[in-house]
Amino acid sequence: GFSWKLKDHPKLAKGKTIAMIVLDGWGEAKPNQYNCIHVAETPTMDSLKNGAPDKWRLVKAHGKAVGLPTDDDMGNSEVGHNALGAGRIYAQGAKLVDSALDTGKIYDGEGFNYIKASFESGTLHLIGLLSDGGVHSRLNQLQLLLKGASERGAKRIRVHVLTDGRDVLDGTSVAYVETLEEDLAKLRENGVDAQIASGGGRMYVTMDRYENDWEVVKRGWDAQVLGEAPYKFKSAVEAVKKLREIPNTSDQYLPPFVIVDDSGKSVGPIVDGDAVVTFNFRADRMSMVAQALEYEKFDKFDRVRFPKIRYAGMLQYDGELKLPNHYLVSPPEMERTSGEYLVHNGVRTFACSETVKFGHVTFFWNGNRSGYFNADMEEYVEIPSDSGITFNVKPKMKALQIGEKARDAILSGKFDQVRVNLPNSDMVGHTGDIDATVVACKAADEAVKMILDAIEQVGGIYVVTADHGNAEDMVKRNKKGEPLLDKNGNIQILTSHTLEPVPIAIGGPGLAAGVKFRKDVPNGGLANVAATVMNLHGFVAPDDYETTLIEVVDV
Ligand code: 3PG
Ligand code: CO
Structure with a gap:
């Protein structure tokens, strides 16, 4: 033995x-x-x-x-x-997600079926790093997931983007957002109500790690869940372009923003009945936001509202804590x-x-x-x-x-x-x-x-x-x-x-x-x-x- x-x-x-x-x-x-x-x-x-x-x-x-x-x-x-x-x-995660998307297995799994139960009456929110860096996430995986989810019944989709400039060149955020906007426009042509809802730079919004600074996660929460941010724009491309003009800022450190409609209301807060996927496969910088989205008991910051959602990670980020409980792709064993x-x-x-x-x-x-x-x-x-x-x-x-x-x-x-x-x-x-x-x-x-x-x-x-x-x-x-x-x-x-x-x-x-x-x-x-x-x-x-x-x- x-x-x-x-x-x-x-x-x-x-x-x-x-x-x-x-x-x-x-x-x-x-x-x-x-x-x-x-x-x-x-x-x-x-x-x-x-x-x-x-x-x-x-x-x-x-x-x-x-x-x-x-x-x-x-x-x-x-x-x-x-x-x-x-x-x-x-x-590793990058490869496991590629093949799960490639074979379509991702859509047969427990995680996808769990979030799918919200597609009929709720919104599907996708939160993650928007780039080709391949360290935490990859744009083409997000694109495939958007397509796959909409083909499987997601009627209302909101993407919450985190701009990179760290695993890829600074300044590339604009092009990534433009590409995503083209994809979302195609989905809209097919009758899916799909839009970017919020954003911010990865080092300033959401993607902190090892509990260095919970304020980072809170800024993301406010924008993504509550629909509140210091900057409001009608379009994400405009948001990223304008915010990059702030002196000494860069893709990594863009302040949080929300996209608003003509009446000034944010287009995609996360509410009861919604589904949420954090689409990064890498663990360290998703673990904190996963806790905020998942844990009933939570004292790291005031969440104001804790919506009843169906949440899944792209992967399970922590095998010991079983965090999150639901995930689309099993991590390497x-x-x-x-x-x-x-x-x-x-x-x-x-x-x-x-x-x-x-x-x-x-x-x-x-x-x-x-x-x-x-x-x-x-x-x-x-x-x-x-x-x-x-x-x-x-x-x-x-x-x-x-x-x-x-x-x-x-x-x-x-x-x-x-x-x-x-x-x-x-x-x-x-x-x-x-x-x-x-x-x-x-x-x-x-x-x-x-x-x-x-x-x-x-x-x-x-x-x-x-x-x-x-x-x-x-x-x-x-x-x-x-x-x-x-x-x-x-x-x-x-x-x-x-x-x-x-x-x-x-x-x-x-x-x-x-x-x-x-x-x-x-x-x-x-x-x-x-x-x-x-x-x-x-x-x-x-x-x-x-x-x-x-x-x-x-x-
Ligand atoms: C980061 O998360 O800081 C970078 O994307 C990757 O850096 P690391 O792999 O050295 O942590
Ligand atoms: Co590094």
């Missing part, structure tokens, strides 16, 4: 303290002025790269290697941390993750990041599962992030504090694995502010140094890697790799992640002399890291895990 017990590694000892460091958004790319990691002073990461050649390598962090539909899909933190923690490659195995095998674990990435090294790492496997064996520490600012204003973020917490955990001797996520290169990279991103990369490097110093002191082992690229390339490029210019001759800033591979380095005084990276896993990706770390803890990984990246040669 099944057993959690892992086999002992034939050559590697147990009991070493391992630091598992994930730099968020830290890829490997050609050195040039748009590579903030190259421009920044990063002596620690440089020394790992320029150190022993068999203890540093690159691994894939995008596309099929992390369960995304194609190799044109950039990596992201959800799929990256899932792969790192689960040690296997799962077809990630089980037996490395964290769960290690806890069963006596590995005491400490995990830490600041709020904006806290769930990455806990929830995502553990297969989109919240909470501890065994609270006696694990400690998760969250350092509060700054809220209400864009991170280019304070690019050092909480790197130093994360470094200190990790250092203290290592020196305490209470843990066998100390795992952190350092968010700087990603969170600041997403702002598109190149100078601030350089500062961010330096801060992350300093935190790595603190942790490596602690590992040195206790005779431990370090594993340093990243979840996907971001800060190593801050400009949109053509197929030849040349920077693209806009119509004013300025470079087009790339706020999104990239397709680049990420580094992985191992070392520390506790690393046995013969350990090195194997040469026969040239296509290794993030999913190979879990088995590697299990080995370093003195165990052989389960058979169905992706193979280890290391070998132990006799010396």
Whole structure:
């Protein structure tokens, strides 16, 4: 029968303290002025790269290697941390939704049939991120869902859009809204009363994560449910164009707006008897709004009204909380993750990041599962992030504090694995502010140094890697790799992640002399890291895990 017990590694000892460091958004790319990691002073990461050649390598962090539909899909933190923690490659939300729509299975499922019961007398509301980014959602999936739902009886549809500019270029929101408006016009020609009802920028409206700032979700609630917002427009295209003219704003940060009819009344508040679908497949930034839509008991903000609706997520966002209860597509069944195995095998674990990435090294790492496997064996520490600012204003973020917490955990001797996520290169990279991103990369490097110093002191082992690229390339490029210019001759800033591979380095005084990276896993990706770390803890990984990246040669 099944057993959690892992086999002992034939050559590697147990009991070493391992630091598992994930730099968020830290890829490997050609050195040039748009590579903030190259421009920044990063002596620690440089020394790992320029150190022993068999203890540093690159691994894939995008596309099929992390369960995304194609190799044109950039990596992201959800799929990256899932792969790192689960040690296997799962077809991820993006892909599962594609195939459910493709086969039409989505319409046979429990979730769709649940919301369908409201189509006769109620409105179908679709809330989500409007872009082709493919990280949280995809426009073509929304388009198919609109078509499929209307063919199956939805007579009144309202879309509540969240503009992107983070996983796609800033300024593209206008075109996405125009495209959606064309689709809705076609539906209207076919007798479906379909309209955009509200909107706002993803970082300012609805899509907060890990409870950093409930005000973000409240702004969305007011617009989407109550039909109230500081800005009112007759058309969504006009709304987005006008709001983009506000100084210092961008697609990510557009204020909330509602669409109103000729009498000034909002066209699509959510009321009793309606159906609601949040059409993002990715979990972290939907979990809070899902709670607001689903939970009878709720005290995070005053909802004013709690309509009796039929609500379904595109996916179930949290398997442990069963949130939401109804969903259109089943999420990947990630089980037996490395964290769960290690806890069963006596590995005491400490995990830490600041709020904006806290769930990455806990929830995502553990297969989109919240909470501890065994609270006696694990400690998760969250350092509060700054809220209400864009991170280019304070690019050092909480790197130093994360470094200190990790250092203290290592020196305490209470843990066998100390795992952190350092968010700087990603969170600041997403702002598109190149100078601030350089500062961010330096801060992350300093935190790595603190942790490596602690590992040195206790005779431990370090594993340093990243979840996907971001800060190593801050400009949109053509197929030849040349920077693209806009119509004013300025470079087009790339706020999104990239397709680049990420580094992985191992070392520390506790690393046995013969350990090195194997040469026969040239296509290794993030999913190979879990088995590697299990080995370093003195165990052989389960058979169905992706193979280890290391070998132990006799010396
Ligand atoms: C975000 O949610 O901030 C971006 O869409 C993706 O960033 P992450 O995958 O690094 O969290
Ligand atoms: Co990111």
